[in-house]
Amino acid sequence: MLLGRMKSAAAPIRDILKDLHTRLVANYEGKIADYIPELSAASPDSFGIALCTTDGQIVEYGDYKTSFTIQSVSKPFMFGLVIGDHGLDHVLSKVGVEPTGEAFNSIVLDEVSNRPFNPMVNSGAIATADLVKGKDYPERVKRMLEMFSRYSGREVFVDNTVFMSERMTGHRNRAMAHLMRNFDMMSEKFEEALELYFQQCSILVNAHDLSVMGATLANGGLNPLTKIRAIESENVKYLLSIMMSCGMYDYAGEWAFRVGIPAKSGVAGGIVAVVPGVLGIGLYSPLLDIKGNSVRGVKACQELSQKFSLHAFESSAAASKILELFSFKKR
Structure with a gap:
């Protein structure tokens, strides 16, 4: 019921995602992973973005339903x-x-x-x-x-x-x-x-799934859609800490410096990112940089972090401003 309502609703954040997607989908930098032969079949055009808040609101754009392996x-x-x-x-x-x-x-x-x-x-x-x-x-x-x-x-x-x-x-x-x-x-x-x-x-997911997984961590381990606990709340900080320090391969230091939120990438092109207490971000685009991270995914996170002050060392009140754009209205 919740997902159906969200899909039939409009929110200001969706226009922001649409603009972000339109600009970044034209970027064909990077290369699809081919050292695992099956990964090379991915389309370089694929690009999906999904956001899920800790109260279960979801906004998505692009190829957010396209399946890929979680890696x-x-x-x-x-x-x-x-x-x-x-x-x-x-x-x-x-x-x-x-x-x-x-x-x-x-x-x-x-x-x-x-x-x-x-x-x-x-x-x-x-x-x-x-x-x-x-x-x-x-x-x-x-x-x-x-x-x-x-x-x-x-x-x-x-x-x-x-x-x-x-x-x-x-x-x-x-x-x-x-x-x-x-x-x-x-x-x-x-x-x-x-x-x-x-x-x-080799588990199959999509950008929507990653956003919900990220939101579950953002919500202290409780899935905001199903209300089922995925991990004990006291252990969430350990996952977020290791994601922040080691999650983006050997780009992790610069990621922490420029984006400043816990995240993990995979060579199929997925990224999950977490703004604790606020939302989860799921992205998919299989074109990878030399570090093994999604080119479009990294750029999207950089822009979202800068636009909404999501960096961990910016004001926590500033990060909550993104939630103001999740005010849904009927089309």
Whole structure:
């Protein structure tokens, strides 16, 4: 009922998104990821933007219904799942929280603490998958999918074609898992954890889903549409912190400087961003910069942050001004 009402309503923010989309969709900078063969089939024209507030108002424009695989956008949510499974201290004994300044697929490990540097790089994400509880592999997959469904507000599925493509070409990730097992950073079920990692990256979402997932974090872990809790409120700050410091690959420092809100990107072209207490932002455009981030998505977030003073170190009252534009009127 809520989604239907929002789609039939008009709000000033929609005109702003329309203008933003019209200008940025003409930008064809960047390149579609092709190291996973199935990702190369994406259309360079695709561009969707969605905003979801903590009280469940949604405004969307462009290709916000276009499905794509979540890829690395999954990583902070998996981090939250294992914190819920084991508690923060145990998780931090297995995966650190320090930025690397390296590419997301670099084979770099913290030899001092004997763990990956953070859960946002591939090595850390694979080690995180190793911590997901379940009596067997099917139960672990089931728990993972249920968790993403709570965040997005709908049942989610794995794209098996992309999953198989990930498996067939994931030699570098497989090497990381074997290396971490060699140093006892992962359990004896490390190969199963690697399969789970490939599955998590292959979950199908769209920009609308990402906005709801972001809004759930903005709302203290409670999905604003379904009112179902996705994560305990006390653990949300850990996800937002790691997204802020490590979420945008090796562009994370400049992102924090210029945009200033927690976010996570993926090589299929998705970005989820969070304005705590205000809203979630979901974006999709598969043309990537050299860091692996969506070109249009980054530019859209930069403009929204500047226009509405969303940066974490600007006045919190200023960020709430964007909510004034969510006053819906009948067409």
